[in-house]
Amino acid sequence: MSNPVSKDVFVAKVAREIGVPTIPADLLRDLRRADLFIQVAVLAGSAALGSGSGDDPCQTGVFLGTTTGPLDTNFGFLDSLFDNGESQASPTLFSHSVHNAAAGYLARLLNLRGPAQTVTSPGWPFLAALAEAKTALELMPFKRALVLAVEEESPVLVEAATRSSAPASAPSPRRGAVAWLLTTETESRYRLPRLNSILVEENHCAAEFYLRRQEEVFQPDFTLAPGAEAPAGLAGALALTQAVEEIGPGDGPLFWTATAFCGRASVRIER
Amino acid sequence: MGCVSAAGRNPEEHLRSLNGRPVPCGPVPAETFATSLTFPVFSAPDEPLPSPTPDYPRLGQIAADLGPTARLALRAALQALVRSGIEPADLRKKRVGICLGTTVGCAFNDEDYYRAWRQGAHPPLDPVRRYLRNNISAILQEILGVSGPSLVVTNACASGTDALGIAGNWLRSGRCDLAIAGGADALSRITCNGFAALQLTDSAPCRPFNQNRQGLNLGEGAAVLILENESSAHRARRRPIGWLRGYGCAADAWHPTAPHPEGRGLQAAITAALKDAMIPNRKQIAMINGHGTATPSNDLAETSALAAIFTLDYRPPLISTKSLTGHTLGAAGAIEAVFTLLALQNETVSGTRRCRQPDPAFPYRPLTENEQVPLTGRIGLSQSLAFGGGNSCLVLEAAP
Numbered sequence: 089m090s091n092p093v094s095k096d097v098f099v100a101k102v103a104r105e106i107g108v109p110t111i112p113a114d115l116l117r118d119l120r121r122a123d124l125f126i127q128v129a130v131l132a133g134s135a136a137l138g139s140g141s142g143d144d145p146c147q148t149g150v151f152l153g154t155t156t157g158p159l160d161t162n163f164g165f166l167d168s169l170f171d172n173g174e175s176q177a178s179p180t181l182f183s184h185s186v187h188n189a190a191a192g193y194l195a196r197l198l199n200l201r202g203p204a205q206t207v208t209s210p211g212w213p214f215l216a217a218l219a220e221a222k223t224a225l226e227l228m229p230f231k232r233a234l235v236l237a238v239e240e241e242s243p244v245l246v247e248a249a250t251r252s253s254a255p256a257s258a259p260s261p262r263r264g265a266v267a268w269l270l271t272t273e274t275e276s277r278y279r280l281p282r283l284n285s286i287l288v289e290e291n292h293c294a295a296e297f298y299l300r301r302q303e304e305v306f307q308p309d310f311t312l313a314p315g316a317e318a319p320a321g322l323a324g325a326l327a328l329t330q331a332v333e334e335i336g337p338g339d340g341p342l343f344w345t346a347t348a349f350c351g352r353a354s355v356r357i358e359r
Numbered sequence: 360m361g362c363v364s365a366a367g368r369n370p371e372e373h374l375r376s377l378n379g380r381p382v383p384c385g386p387v388p389a390e391t392f393a394t395s396l397t398f399p400v401f402s403a404p405d406e407p408l409p410s411p412t413p414d415y416p417r418l419g420q421i422a423a424d425l426g427p428t429a430r431l432a433l434r435a436a437l438q439a440l441v442r443s444g445i446e447p448a449d450l451r452k453k454r455v456g457i458c459l460g461t462t463v464g465c466a467f468n469d470e471d472y473y474r475a476w477r478q479g480a481h482p483p484l485d486p487v488r489r490y491l492r493n494n495i496s497a498i499l500q501e502i503l504g505v506s507g508p509s510l511v512v513t514n515a516c517a518s519g520t521d522a523l524g525i526a527g528n529w530l531r532s533g534r535c536d537l538a539i540a541g542g543a544d545a546l547s548r549i550t551c552n553g554f555a556a557l558q559l560t561d562s563a564p565c566r567p568f569n570q571n572r573q574g575l576n577l578g579e580g581a582a583v584l585i586l587e588n589e590s591s592a593h594r595a596r597r598r599p600i601g602w603l604r605g606y607g608c609a610a611d612a613w614h615p616t617a618p619h620p621e622g623r624g625l626q627a628a629i630t631a632a633l634k635d636a637m638i639p640n641r642k643q644i645a646m647i648n649g650h651g652t653a654t655p656s657n658d659l660a661e662t663s664a665l666a667a668i669f670t671l672d673y674r675p676p677l678i679s680t681k682s683l684t685g686h687t688l689g690a691a692g693a694i695e696a697v698f699t700l701l702a703l704q705n706e707t708v709s710g711t712r713r714c715r716q717p718d719p720a721f722p723y724r725p726l727t728e729n730e731q732v733p734l735t736g737r738i739g740l741s742q743s744l745a746f747g748g749g750n751s752c753l754v755l756e757a758a759p
Contacts (some may be wrong), residue, residue, distance in 0.1 A: 089527055089605055089635055145612065146627060157513065162466055165553065166473050174395045175555050182553030183616045183746060186462060187513035192747025195610035201624065204610035204749050205521060208465045208513045210494050216510055220525060223532050228607075229631060244467070244476055248487040290509060292501040295488035 095272045097222050098280035099357065100232075102329045103135035106264035107317040118197050121180055125158035128265040129190035129238045130197055136267035137198055137234055148232040149202030150194045151221040153213030155298070155321045157187035159242035160261075190238055202230035210298050211290040211350035213237055214266060214325035218355070219286040221270055231272050237325035238265040249299040264318045266325040268332075281335055281342075282358045290351035297349040304348040306331075328355060335359050360600065361438030361541075362697045363431055364580030364690070365401035366683040369438060373683075373694075374701045378709055382683045384564040384576060392548045398560040400546055401578030401685030409437055414447035417502050424489055425498065427545035427579075428464030431690070432495045433502065435581035436539055440503075443585040444597060445537070447503070455505035456535030457496040458526040459583075460518025460542035461689035464495050465511055468549045495543060507535045513689070516650070517608070517745035518542050520692025520753055523584060524606030530588050537591070541693035543581035550688065551577055557616065559654050565686075566713040567651035567679035568658050568725040575652045578685020582693035601700045604738065604754040605636025611748030617656050622664025624750035625742065629668050636754035638738070641668070644675045644754075645736035646708050648699040649725070650744045651679020652686055657744060659720060666722035675739075676732050677725040678702075682712035692743040696753055699741040703757035706734050 105128045111119055115134075119127055129152065142148065162185040168178040183189065188206035195204050203224055209216045214237030221233040240263040270283065301320035306327040318326060324346050331344050339359055346353040362369060365383060366376035376382050384399045391402060408430065411419035425433065440450070467473075469486035476482060492498075496509040508529055512522045519542025526540030554560050554577060561573040584603075592599055609627035611619040618625070633641070649661050658679075665677060680698045687694055702708040710726035717725050726732065737759065742752040 089531055089603065146609065150610070154513075156467070157465065159467060162468075163473060163477075165549070166468075166470065167477070169549070169552050170470075170474060170477075174552055177552045177556045179553070179556040179558075182556055185466070185553075186515045186746050187465065188515050188745065188747040188749060189615065191514075192610070192615055192749070195612040195748055196614070199612055201610050201612045201627065203608040204514070204747065205525075205608070206513045206747075208494070208511045209509075210491060210497070219508070219534075220510070223525075223528050223534065227528050227531055229634065244473065245487065247476070247481075248484055251481060252484060288508065289506065290497065292492065292494075292497045295491040298491040299487070 095226050097225050097283045098271050099283055099332055100269040100271045100280055101136050101138060102332060103132050103267045104329060105132035122193060123158055123161045123184055124263055125161065125238060125240045126190045126193045128263055129236055130193055132265035132267040133194045133234050133236055134198060136269045145199045145201040147202060147230050148200045148234065149230050150191050150200050150204050150234045151217040152191045152206045152236045152238060153217030154187060154208055154238050155210055155213055157208060158185055158189065158240060160240055161185045163242060163244060200234065203228065209290060212288060212324045212346060212353055215286060215288045215353050219288055222283055222286060225270060225272050233270045234267060235270060236265055236267045237322055239263060239319040239321040241319045245299060252296050252299050262317055262319040264322050266322060266329050281332060284356040284358055286355050288353040293349045304346065307345045332357060360584045360697050361435040361442065362582040362694060363434050364403050364684040364687060364694055365578055368404055368406065370697060370701060373698060374705060376683050377698060377701060387546065391546050394548055394551060396551055396555055398555060398562055399564055399576050401576060402546060403431065403579045406434065408433060415502055421498060421502055426489065426493050428461055428543050429493055429495045429498050431545055431579065431581035432459055432499065432543035435541060435543065435583040436499055439583040439585050451504055453536040454507040456508040456526055456529045456538040457500050458510045458512065458522045458538060458540045459496045460512040460522035460692065461495055461544050462513065462515055462518060463544045463547045463550055463688065465513055468547055514749045515745035515747055516688055516691055517743035517749045517751040518689035518692065520741065520743040520751040521608060523603065523693060523696055523753055524608065524751060526586050527603045527606055530586055538586040539583060540586055541581065541583035542690040544579060544688040544690045546577060546579040561653060564713060565653040565682055567653040567682050567711050568714045568717055570716045570718045572653040572655065572658065574654050576685040578687045580684055580687045580690045580694050582690060582697045599758050601758050602756040604756050605632040606753055607631025607635055608751040611750065613748050616746050618660035618744050620660055622660040624748060625661060625664035625744060626667050628750040628752040629740065629742065632752040632754050638754065642673045643736055643738050644740055645734040646675050646702060646739040647677045648695045648739065648741045649677050649679050650742055651681050651711065653681065662721040662723040674723060676708050677723060678708060679711045692751065696741045696755060699739045699755050700757050703734060703737050703739050707731055708734055
């Protein structure tokens, strides 16, 4: 493999899409078969990309992290199998139940022909996707990466969470996505925050943590509650996004950390 | 490297299968799951996991709760580690990255639980807990007692190839000292029905690249490669069995399940991998292990992409090993990387099993079943295409 070429990676734009999305008219036809997991991914991704895909679609990749993927669609496929019998299950639900279906939609609808990677991690998949995007941008021949966290709380797991121990408040299924556009374009040097380092160390932990996502601590300054409509699995991505948005001109480096039963992570960003 | 599939329990058996040993392909074994589907599958021979040892004290406790995909991953990983000669104690002194691809392995497919739940029952939560704790990379990390980056790649059928490429990037960027990378997937009634619903399965053993191919057969398996930087291997006096020379990946941006008709993304992935490997002369490529699923659209797109990359004056032999393993989904790219290294080490390659009359519509002719050719070099390509339009390619070189 060729030797790495040193490239700085900058955060060009961030966006989020929480709750049931409102599909703009120009995407209605393209998203008519898409599930809500894909819809929130496409809306967050297109908001972060803006007009940033540039002239060459091969220069932009997509990196998507998720804890459980499109679980509702997975169960929808099981419904179709149970109700219709073998050989009669829904082909559309099956093809949309794979974890990378959303990345495929993003690539197709936003015309992104660089690398397309989906990673699954029970703890902080956005940080995992961010780390992979940074490494890939540093080593591989493309310039921009759309990085997303997409989460959907299936009623199956929500119900399991309520039974695993008494919840503080009865949760209802939620979904949402966070998207960042990263770039290595050198003209960004003087105006965009630079993503210096990401370290993610997840460990195997009790299933109850993943069900209830309690006692996640994000620093500096706050333990962010992701909001009533946001899935709990998105909390880390939302907290980091908020921290990045709060970096002002002239501020010192942001050293952001996450700690929880599932491990620890740190991100360093400089203006 | 370690490898488990219908084609064998280890790399030696895979080489024998590549060279003509019969490989069973038949109905889904009753102990795997009950189904009325008649499509044949390639099932991997089951073997007990190794007993817990002082080296892996957590093995017994964790293994008791593993799903079939995680069991396959663990078998391949332990096999690879033993063959690498790296002592478990030495492993724990390093930053070890674990990067595995899967599809079935990260889906909640406990049918009994879901059936009861949707009927309003409150079934015991054990299947939910097992699902949430069955991240195959995290499991392996815990059993081995190592620390470092850990990732599960879920790029559908390209996951195994991408996991190896990502692990290579980790080593290059210094994120780990050594990487355990590959892919695993077990047979599942859900995926069998999914591919049947998509009408992509053959009712007979699959015939990749053949004119009258009807589709794929599903399979199961796992393959794991131990990767480390050359300087590290040299210091430890470990002789490599080969090199990961290059990696490229690119999206088709075309269709949710069908490949771009000209293999647009695959062309970009191969070009990027060759550039990464610093191979300007394509005559250095001695063979290509294609994705070769035996679906009409995949095989045509793949040969179209290769015809655009390799001009008529030099076309390395193209094979598919899915007629020996079935389509093992997230494991496929890793198993095929092992097959590629084995063929390159062996310095000959045999044509695709059951490819007797290549489709005349192909712009690139694959090697047929009764052909066996000596290889002109030690570097080959192993490539994958995936639902969602993902394409990935590895450049691999076998050690002399």
